[in-house]
Amino acid sequence: xxxxxxxTGLTKRFGRLIAVDDVSFVVRSGEIFGLLGENGxxxxxTIEILEGFQKPDQGSATVLGVNPVHAHRHWRxxxxxxxxxxDFDPLHTVNETLALFASFFTNPRDVTETLELVGxxxxxxxxxxxxxxxxxxxxxxxxxxxxxxxxxxLDEPTTGxxxxxxxxxxxxxxxxxxxxxxxxxxxxxxxxxxxxCDRLAIMSKGQIVAEGTSSALISALGATTIRFELPYGVDxxxxxxxxxxxxxxxxxxxxxxxxxxxxxxxMRLLTWSQSTGQxxxxxxxxxxxxxxxxxxxxxxxx
Amino acid sequence: MxxxxxxxxxxxxxxxxxxxSARTVVLGVVMPxxxxxxxxxxxxxxxxxxxxxxxxxxxxxxxxxGLTAYGLMLGTFTGVMVAxxxxxxxxxxxxxxxxPVPPGSYLAGxxxxxxxxxxxxxxxxxxxxxxxxxxxxxxxxxxxIFAYTLLGVFCFTAVALAITRLITTPxxxxxxxxxxxxxLSFTSGVFLPPDLMPHWLVDxxxxxxxxxxxxxxxxxLASSAGTGYQYRxxxxxxxxxxxxxxxxxxxxxxxxxxx
Numbered sequence: 001x002x003x004x005x006x007x008t009g010l011t012k013r014f015g016r017l018i019a020v021d022d023v024s025f026v027v028r029s030g031e032i033f034g035l036l037g038e039n040g041x042x043x044x045x046t047i048e049i050l051e052g053f054q055k056p057d058q059g060s061a062t063v064l065g066v067n068p069v070h071a072h073r074h075w076r077x078x079x080x081x082x083x084x085x086x087d088f089d090p091l092h093t094v095n096e097t098l099a100l101f102a103s104f105f106t107n108p109r110d111v112t113e114t115l116e117l118v119g120x121x122x123x124x125x126x127x128x129x130x131x132x133x134x135x136x137x138x139x140x141x142x143x144x145x146x147x148x149x150x151x152x153x154l155d156e157p158t159t160g161x162x163x164x165x166x167x168x169x170x171x172x173x174x175x176x177x178x179x180x181x182x183x184x185x186x187x188x189x190x191x192x193x194x195x196x197c198d199r200l201a202i203m204s205k206g207q208i209v210a211e212g213t214s215s216a217l218i219s220a221l222g223a224t225t226i227r228f229e230l231p232y233g234v235d236x237x238x239x240x241x242x243x244x245x246x247x248x249x250x251x252x253x254x255x256x257x258x259x260x261x262x263x264x265x266x267m268r269l270l271t272w273s274q275s276t277g278q279x280x281x282x283x284x285x286x287x288x289x290x291x292x293x294x295x296x297x298x299x300x301x302x
Numbered sequence: 303m304x305x306x307x308x309x310x311x312x313x314x315x316x317x318x319x320x321x322x323s324a325r326t327v328v329l330g331v332v333m334p335x336x337x338x339x340x341x342x343x344x345x346x347x348x349x350x351x352x353x354x355x356x357x358x359x360x361x362x363x364x365x366x367x368g369l370t371a372y373g374l375m376l377g378t379f380t381g382v383m384v385a386x387x388x389x390x391x392x393x394x395x396x397x398x399x400x401x402p403v404p405p406g407s408y409l410a411g412x413x414x415x416x417x418x419x420x421x422x423x424x425x426x427x428x429x430x431x432x433x434x435x436x437x438x439x440x441x442x443x444x445x446x447i448f449a450y451t452l453l454g455v456f457c458f459t460a461v462a463l464a465i466t467r468l469i470t471t472p473x474x475x476x477x478x479x480x481x482x483x484x485x486l487s488f489t490s491g492v493f494l495p496p497d498l499m500p501h502w503l504v505d506x507x508x509x510x511x512x513x514x515x516x517x518x519x520x521x522x523l524a525s526s527a528g529t530g531y532q533y534r535x536x537x538x539x540x541x542x543x544x545x546x547x548x549x550x551x552x553x554x555x556x557x558x559x560x561x
Contacts, residue, residue, distance in 0.1 A: 051400055053557060076402035085558070086393035091319040100315050104308070104401040143397060 002029045004151050004182045005050060009059035012045055019045040021206035022059070032173065032183040034193045034200030038298060041203040043186040044084065047153055050184070051081060064151060077106050080149030084156045086140050090129025094120060097128060098142055105147035118142045118172055134165040141169070145176065152176065154185045158192060170195055190291040204298040217293045224262045225292060226269070227255040228283040243268045257288055305407055312411030316385065317418060329380065329480070331423055334373030335430060341365045341493065342435055353495050359524035366431035367520030368492040370447070372483065373423050374454045375512050378416045380479025382462035385412065388472035391558045399556040409463075416455045424451055437523065446522045446529040454515050457539040460546035461511065467553040470560065486512040491520070514538045 005027035012020040020042045027033040035043045048054045049061055052068035061068060066075045088097055095111060102108035115121045118138040123131060128139065137157065144152055154173070158166045166189075173196055177183060187193050193200055194214045201211040210217055229252060230239070236249045243265050247254040258265055266285065273280050320326050342365055345351065350358040389395045398408055424447055431437035462479075469475045487493060489503050490513035496504045507513040514535040522530050 048557075053396070053399075073402040076400060079400065081397055081400050083393040083396060086397070088392065088394070089319050089388075091322045092315070096315070096318070100311060101397075101401070103311055104398075104403045106402065147401070 003027065004029050004064055005033075005184065006062045007046075007050070007059070008061075010046065010049060010056050010061055011058040012042075012049060012054060012056050018206050020049070020056070023203070023206070023208055024059075025201050025208060025211060027182060027184055028199075029182055030177065030180055031198040032177055032185055032196050034197030035184065035186045035203060036190075036193055036200055036294060037186075037203035041298075042206040043203055044155060046203070047155055047184065047186060051079070051153060074106075077147060078150045080144040080147055080152040082140050082144035082152065082154045082157050084159070086136075088128045088136065088139060091127060093125050093127055094131070094139060094142075095124045097139065098146060101143050102146050107148050109146050109148050111146070114142050114146050117145065117175065119168060134161055137161065137165075137169075141172065145181070149181060151182045151184070154183060156186055156188060158187070158189065166192070190289060190294055194290045202294060202297045210293065210297040214290050214293075218288050218290060223260075223287075224258050225255060225286050225288045226258060226262070226265065226284070227253060227286070229281040230254045231278045231280070234278065242272045253282075255292075257292060305404055305410070308403055308407040309410035309414055312408065313414035313418065316411065316415040320381075320415070320419060326377075326381065330373065330377035330419055331426055333376070334369045334423065335426060337372075337493075338365055338369050338427060338430060339434075341369070351495050352497050353491065353520070354497055359520060360437075362431055362435040362437045363524035364495070364520050366427055366435070366437055367447075367518075367523045368487075368490075368516045370424055370427045371450075371454065371512060371516035371519050372487045372490075372492045373427070374420045374451060374515070375458050375486070376480060376483040377419060377423065378455050378458040379462050379483060380476060381416060381419075382412055382459050383466060383469055383475035383479050384472045386463060386466045387469045387475045390466070390555060391471060391560060393558060395556045396558065405556075409459075413455060413459050416459055417452060420451050420455050421448070424448065431523075439523070440527075442527075442529045443522045443525070446531060447519055449529075449531070450515060450518055450522075450535065453536065453539050454511075457511050457515075457543040457546075460543040460550065463550035463554065464546035466550070467555060483512075486510060489513070490516050492516050508534075509538060511539050511542045 003026045007026070008024050010020055010023045011018065023042070023046060035046065037043050045054060049056050050063050050068055052071040055069055064075060064078055094115065098111045098114060102111055112121065112124070115124055118141050120135060120138050120142065123135060128136065131139070137160070141157065144154070158169050161169060170192065173183065185193070185196060197214060199211070199213050200217075201208045203209070230236070230249055236247060236254070239247050239254060245256050245258065245261070245265050247256045256265070262285070269280070272278070342362055345361045345365075348361055351361050351364045352358050353364065386395075395408070399405060428437075428439055428444065428447070432439045469478060486507070489499060489507040490510070492512070514532070518532045518535040521532070
């Protein structure tokens with residue numbers, strides 16, 4: 001399998017801030033690669049270097065076999081962009097806007113076909129000003145794929161979507177992968193990354209702090225998570241003493257990641273609960289999620 | 303060939319939105335025409351307007367020429383600023399830059415679009431001046447007006463591009479544009495004869511783009527023979543245009559300023 005992106009030791013500074021700090025990764029052909037991180041973690045700067053908008057200070061990036069700094073027309077013909085925030089001239093129809101953008105490419109997708117792919121076929125002749133926010137985001141995706149790109153950059157594509165729209169959008173992205181498009185995705189949503197990404201990297205303060213498939217990252221963390229609401233009048237340290245493990249407490253929810261010792265800890269917890277009459281509201285014994293990986297790797301909520 | 307096709311496609315795309323927007327049509331055509339009607343009516347009894355000591359021209363030549371220059375500036379300067387800042391902040395320019403197209407075709411599309419709407423303005427203004435106010439429009443004068451129109455679009459597009467780096471929102475552009483145009487119009491002999499203005503103000507205006515353009519259009523409409531091209535107008539607007547393009551080239555941003 002070939003690599004569509006190879007990044008080695010990439011570094012970018014803005015004044016004294018190191019936005020991207022010695023980052024290396026590869027994206028394989030045909031996969032969805034996720035770049036996760038908080039705001040300011042360096043995701044967008046990394047993507048902008050890969051798109052050719054920024055020059056790295058050190059390191060190298062090869063995208064579709066070319067250094068993006070020396071991007072030429074045939075290279076641009078093969079990449080697509082879906083931007084984090086965008087808007088469109090409200091006075092044009094969906095069709096007119098897509099037709100203009102399609103005319104920029106050598107081998108564009110058919111406009112109607114593209115609109116069907118993103119679920120906007122029935123709004124083709126509507127003026128963009130009359131569309132909802134979610135529908136405008138679909139135009140964004142349509143513009144990203146209208147040139148038949150081999151590689152698509154999606155920068156937080158579902159921010160502002162309602163849950164239904166987000167699920168539909170995931171279907172669109174999976175459809176593109178089936179057609180062989182390689183995709184680089186940045187996102188805030190762990191559920192989205194877990195569902196879509198074949199492999200992912202978590203960035204924090206400009207560096208990659210974890211990388212791999214989401215299931216590998218999750219199993220590396222531990223087998224099981226125990227979670228429940230911290231009972232009234234019980235503090236974190238008491239809990240840790242009783243159960244002999246370190247519970248983390250956030251928003252009044254106590255949680256711990258466990259390996260083989262899960263039965264022992266549960267037993268101690270339940271025995272304590274029964275003997276003191278404390279109820280354990282919302283008790284869960286679950287597989288950890290990507291969110292737990294993210295918290296562990298960055299020490300913050302996404 | 304491809305460059306021309308790309309530029310033309312973008313110019314027509316802009317033109318379509320322009321024709322669909324009441325705001326831009328009012329600003330670009332209805333307002334200059336309305337001013338022509340009002341001012342010609344107010345000053346109709348005068349017949350002649352004293353432009354400078356010992357130099358008079360007909361009121362209609364004065365207003366048709368001056369208001370065409372003013373409308374051209376208002377439309378092009380404001381229009382380019384609003385369009386470019388709007389496209390930049392909406393992410394369209396970033397997307398455009400990443401597409402397999404020559405970046406210059408965006409600029410060419412903007413210039414072409416503004417040439418089209420400015421020529422439209424010229425046609426409307428000259429038609430009304432001729433049919434309603436008995437302006438004697440000579441073919442040579444009309445060709446000179448067209449030449450000045452191209453020069454004006456070139457200059458005001460460049461000046462607008464040069465300051466887009468300072469304009470963070472399209473709303474800001476749509477207030478800065480008319481403000482500058484109206485301010486300049488008072489010192490450039492568009493509404494009032496320059497004779498009524500302080501001399502130092504007229505001297506300064508001579509080196510700003512609107513005054514030479516307005517004055518050239520007025521005098522060619524007033525004169526009775528030839529094209530009477532004014533060397534000074536080409537120099538002043540040319541220098542403003544070229545310097546502005548250099549500034550734009552150095553400061554232009556394809557990505558949104560706001561993050």
